[in-house]
Amino acid sequence: MSELRDRIQTIISDEPVSLFMKGTPQFVMCGNSDRALRALLDAGAPVTAVDVLPDPQIRQELSSLSGWPTIPQVFIRGELIGGADIVEELHASGELQQRLDEALGAGREQVVRTVALA
Amino acid sequence: MSATATLESLLRAAFADATVLSVEDRTGGGDHFQVVVESPSFAGLTLVEQHRLVYDALAAPLADGTIHELRIRTRAPQTASTGGTA
Numbered sequence: 178m179s180e181l182r183d184r185i186q187t188i189i190s191d192e193p194v195s196l197f198m199k200g201t202p203q204f205v206m207c208g209n210s211d212r213a214l215r216a217l218l219d220a221g222a223p224v225t226a227v228d229v230l231p232d233p234q235i236r237q238e239l240s241s242l243s244g245w246p247t248i249p250q251v252f253i254r255g256e257l258i259g260g261a262d263i264v265e266e267l268h269a270s271g272e273l274q275q276r277l278d279e280a281l282g283a284g285r286e287q288v289v290r291t292v293a294l295a
Numbered sequence: 296m297s298a299t300a301t302l303e304s305l306l307r308a309a310f311a312d313a314t315v316l317s318v319e320d321r322t323g324g325g326d327h328f329q330v331v332v333e334s335p336s337f338a339g340l341t342l343v344e345q346h347r348l349v350y351d352a353l354a355a356p357l358a359d360g361t362i363h364e365l366r367i368r369t370r371a372p373q374t375a376s377t378g379g380t381a
Contacts, residue, residue: 245347262367
């Protein structure tokens with residue numbers, strides 16, 4: 178149990194941009210996860226995606242770590258950026274791009290990958 | 296009380312000073328909602344902090360499954376200095 182929590186925390190802390198979502202970037206299972214993913218991709222963000230659906234424990238541990246009750250959840254270098262609404266809003270205002278540039282540099286590579294926790 | 300009315304009364308209780316407050320049942324099914332709250336209590340808060348306050352206000356319907364999907368839009372009234380981008 179706490180091993181899962183540690184693995185989630187490691188992803189949040191270590192990955193440039195992590196997206197906890199329903200489904201995977203190749204097969205998105207929820208409209209809100211899709212909105213967050215699109216905004217990130219459009220802003221040129223690298224994305225490390227974690228599918229929360231295979232094990233309900235993932236979502237429980239994640240929400241207890243982040244204090245955020247819903248999915249998706251987006252983090253940039255350990256910091257909670259928000260869910261689909263905030264990520265879309267920040268993308269529309271250009272702030273998402275700006276925060277990515279600040280955290281990861283403007284010349285970042287856009288790698289999209291999926292990490293399985295279950 | 297409909298789910299929409301329940302959400303609205305919870306939000307009104309939490310944001311008594313709201314200048315804009317609306318709850319829309321997006322699909323008509325009573326479980327996909329769009330809420331908009333404009334309140335002076337959001338001034339100076341990040342979007343994450345603002346949304347957390349909305350989640351706190353709606354903790355019960357989020358926990359008991361009344362809300363299947365929630366879209367949130369928050370802002371402080373224009374007169375307040377938020378320091379955010381336009």
